[in-house]
Amino acid sequence: xxxxxxxxxxxxxxxGMGVAKSCLRAEFDVxxxxxxxxxxxxxxxxxxxxxxxxxxxxxxxxxxxVIVVVNAQQVRTVLFDSGLAAALKPNTPVMVCxxxxxxxxxxxxxxxxxxxxxxxxxxxxxxxxxxxxxxxxVMASGPQSVFARLEPVLSAVAGQVYPVGDAIGMGSxxxxxxxxxxxxxxxxxxEAMAMAARANIPLDLMYDVVTHAAGNSWMFENRMKHVVxxxxxxxxxxxxxxxxxxxxxxxxxxxxxxxxLASTALNMFTTASNAGYxxxxxxxxxxxxxxxxxxxxx
Numbered sequence: 001x002x003x004x005x006x007x008x009x010x011x012x013x014x015x016g017m018g019v020a021k022s023c024l025r026a027e028f029d030v031x032x033x034x035x036x037x038x039x040x041x042x043x044x045x046x047x048x049x050x051x052x053x054x055x056x057x058x059x060x061x062x063x064x065x066v067i068v069v070v071n072a073q074q075v076r077t078v079l080f081d082s083g084l085a086a087a088l089k090p091n092t093p094v095m096v097c098x099x100x101x102x103x104x105x106x107x108x109x110x111x112x113x114x115x116x117x118x119x120x121x122x123x124x125x126x127x128x129x130x131x132x133x134x135x136x137x138v139m140a141s142g143p144q145s146v147f148a149r150l151e152p153v154l155s156a157v158a159g160q161v162y163p164v165g166d167a168i169g170m171g172s173x174x175x176x177x178x179x180x181x182x183x184x185x186x187x188x189x190x191e192a193m194a195m196a197a198r199a200n201i202p203l204d205l206m207y208d209v210v211t212h213a214a215g216n217s218w219m220f221e222n223r224m225k226h227v228v229x230x231x232x233x234x235x236x237x238x239x240x241x242x243x244x245x246x247x248x249x250x251x252x253x254x255x256x257x258x259x260x261l262a263s264t265a266l267n268m269f270t271t272a273s274n275a276g277y278x279x280x281x282x283x284x285x286x287x288x289x290x291x292x293x294x295x296x297x298x
Contacts, residue, residue: 018131
């Protein structure tokens, strides 16, 4: 079994940047790939072996590829439309960390197999802070041989790795169910804080009470702080949850399974996106509630 020394991290957003930095701390040769020149400059400053808008020029030097983009179409673009899959050495493991449907995960794995490239279906969670600290939660599925190959990378980026089966698509399904909870928690938190605003309860007081009481959740504590601060600079956007809760709905439809809460949350995020808040932090879903005054960062 070949030793992994060089890793391409494709997608240097809030999560991918943390993944790349974690790989640097683990002393991999890191190739950072993104279309954002500022992200490339940041990773170069951190000590990346190289950065570029495409991994194709470095393909033969790579021992592993980690893809941290938004959706299945972006995964296909960086792997197939760019020519990367055809350029990689056979048997180079590809770790797909995007939140995608199980069907897309299976299809991408099948396309990679044409080039003799094994895939780990490995969505991640934990946010930018845990990505930065190398403490992500990874819920992954794929052949045990691929887990073994990627173990050094998984150790570098994750605090917890959950192997959820050999079959591609199982990891994606676990992540989709997780996103059901995440989206509903944000939507419920926004509803509660909006009601507090309508009742003229100071939002910093409401936030303090909830985060020290039984109604708290990680999503409430993290996202409603943005509301209190009036700062909707995105780490995860409203449109991400339109996409993710859409995947939840599609998965439930395939299972003939009802989703009374997740369906409402999807409608809330879609309403926020249609109102022009799609590129703001996902906590901006609170802006759909009429007749309330919210803090506004100066």
